[in-house]
Structures are given as C-alpha cells and as structure tokens.
Amino acid sequence: xxxxxxxxxxxxxxxxxxxxxxxxxxxxxxxxxxxxxxxxxxxxxxxxxxxxxxxxxxxxxxxxxxxxxxxxxxxxxxxxxxxxxxxxxxxxxxxxxxxxxxxxxxxxxxxxxxxxxxxxxxxxxxxxxxxxxxxxxxxxxxx
Amino acid sequence: xxxxxxxxxxxxxxxxxxxxxxxxxxxxxxxxxxxxxxxxxxxxxxxxxxxxxxxxxxxxxxxxxxxxxxxxxxxxxxxxxxxxxxxxxxxxxxx
Numbered sequence: 001x002x003x004x005x006x007x008x009x010x011x012x013x014x015x016x017x018x019x020x021x022x023x024x025x026x027x028x029x030x031x032x033x034x035x036x037x038x039x040x041x042x043x044x045x046x047x048x049x050x051x052x053x054x055x056x057x058x059x060x061x062x063x064x065x066x067x068x069x070x071x072x073x074x075x076x077x078x079x080x081x082x083x084x085x086x087x088x089x090x091x092x093x094x095x096x097x098x099x100x101x102x103x104x105x106x107x108x109x110x111x112x113x114x115x116x117x118x119x120x121x122x123x124x125x126x127x128x129x130x131x132x133x134x135x136x137x138x139x140x141x142x143x
Numbered sequence: 144x145x146x147x148x149x150x151x152x153x154x155x156x157x158x159x160x161x162x163x164x165x166x167x168x169x170x171x172x173x174x175x176x177x178x179x180x181x182x183x184x185x186x187x188x189x190x191x192x193x194x195x196x197x198x199x200x201x202x203x204x205x206x207x208x209x210x211x212x213x214x215x216x217x218x219x220x221x222x223x224x225x226x227x228x229x230x231x232x233x234x235x236x237x238x
Contacts, residue, residue: 039200039209047193049173054186056176097176100183105176108190115197122201 017124022076024048024116027123040119048077048112055097055105061085068106074113074120187224192217 013031020027025041028034051059060081062069072078088094097105169175179186195217199209 035206036200039206040197043193043196043200047190050189052173054177054179056174058176093174094171095175100180101176101178104179104183104186108186111190111194115194118197118201 012124013126013128014124017120020116020120020123021074024075024112024119027120028126031123031126031128033123033126033128044075044112044115044119045077047115048075048109051105051108051112052081054108055101055103057081057085057094058096059102059105059109063089065106068110071110071113072106075116078109078113188221191220195220 013027016027016030018027019030023041024044025037025039028037028040030037058064060069060072060078062082063086069078069082073082085094192213195213196209199213199216200206203209203212
C-alpha cells in the first residue's frame with residue numbers, strides 16, 4: 001500500500017471512505033486511483049451479485065440472520081436489498097433459500113462486505129495518486 | 144490489467160448464467176435460489192479468486208503485477224485448504 005512519508009500529517013479521506021461504502025471501488029476512483037478502484041469495485045460487486053444469483057435475495061435478511069448482516073451491511077447495496085426483502089416478505093416477491101445454496105449465497109455476500117471493509121480502510125488512509133496530488137497542488141496554487 | 148480482470152469475471156458470470164436452469168418454469172434470477180446444492184464445494188474457487196484479486200489490488204503498488212500475484216495467492220489458499228482437509232480427514236480416520 002502507498003503511504004505518505006509522514007503519516008501523522010496525512011488527512012483521512014472520510015468522503016472517499018463513505019463513497020466506498022456506497023459503491024465499492026468508488027472511493028479509490030475519487031482519490032485518483034481509478035484503475036485500482038475499477039478492479040476492486042468490479043470484483044466486489046461481481047462477488048456480491050454472484051451471492052444473490054446463487055442464493056436469491058433472501059440471503060440478505062436481517063430478520064432471519066442479522067449476524068451475517070454485520071458483514072453484509074458493510075456495503076450500501078446490501079441495505080437496499082434488505083429493505084426489499086423486508087418489504088416483500090410474505091408475498092411472492094422472492095423465494096426463500098435453504099441448505100447449501102443459502103450458505104453459499106450468505107458467504108459470498110458477507111465476504112463481499114468484508115472485502116469492502118478492507119477497501120474502505122485502505123482508501124481512508126491512502127495517499128492520493130500522483131496525478132491527483134498534482135491536480136490538488138495546482139488548485140491550491142490558484143488565486 | 145482491467146481488461147484481464149473484466150475478462151476473468153465476465154467468463155465466471157457467463158459460466159454461472161449458462162449453468163443456470165433458465166429453462167425451469169417460473170425461475171427468476173436473483174429472486175429465486177439456484178438448485179446448486181450438489182456443487183457447493185466448487186463455488187469455493189471463484190470466492191477464493193475474488194478474495195485474492197481484491198487483497199492484491201489493495202496491497203500491490205504496481206497493478207500490472209496483480210493478476211499473477213492474485214493467481215498465486217488463490218493457488219496457495221486452495222492448496223492449504225486441501226492440505227487442511229486431508230489432515231482433518233486423517234485425524235478423523237485415526238481417532
């Protein structure tokens with residue numbers, strides 16, 4: 001990981017960290033690490049979508065297994081899915097999953113959330129890319 | 144690099160979509176679970192690969208090294224898990 005020579009004077013990228021929670025990879029994209037952001041974002045989103053594809057949306061359900069939601073909720077799309085599941089409960093909006101596919105779906109979505117925690121921590125402390133540093137310096141010099 | 148990453152996951156997604164029982168009456172992708180109870184162990188492989196890619200994308204400074212290092216890390220994880228499973232199986236057989 002890239003670190004500034006003097007970490008004590010490194011500002012936290014709170015906005016970028018929040019953006020990374022809203023959409024995985026967006027935080028890195030915003031601080032100028034565009035390629036890294038795309039790789040992280042695409043990978044985490046595909047993993048998360050694969051979990052929903054395997055187990056259905058019912059793998060994200062706070063009323064059935066709130067403990068897993070601690071990990072799943074580390075990315076905002078899981079919250080939207082949970083709202084949908086809670087609203088559609090008892091209707092034919094989705095079919096509940098059981099057994100191995102439910103386990104795998106939960107595991108995929110929870111791992112996606114935990115990987116996003118790594119990405120959030122990284123983007124909060126990461127030194128902006130050279131391009132972005134140069135751009136910010138130019139903005140600072142401007143009258 | 145991004146092209147390679149996209150290609151890997153497009154391929155994984157394509158395999159998943161082709162393997163889906165699209166012919167099954169009433170099946171709704173993402174709303175209904177797949178009947179993949181028998182294939183659960185193989186689902187470990189894309190999971191390990193995704194973990195490796197994200198970890199290395201965060202850890203490595205030069206992104207050109209990510210594909211090779213991520214594949215190596217994924218292989219290490221799989222080998223270690225197989226060895227751990229074999230050791231546990233041996234223990235259950237002996238005890």
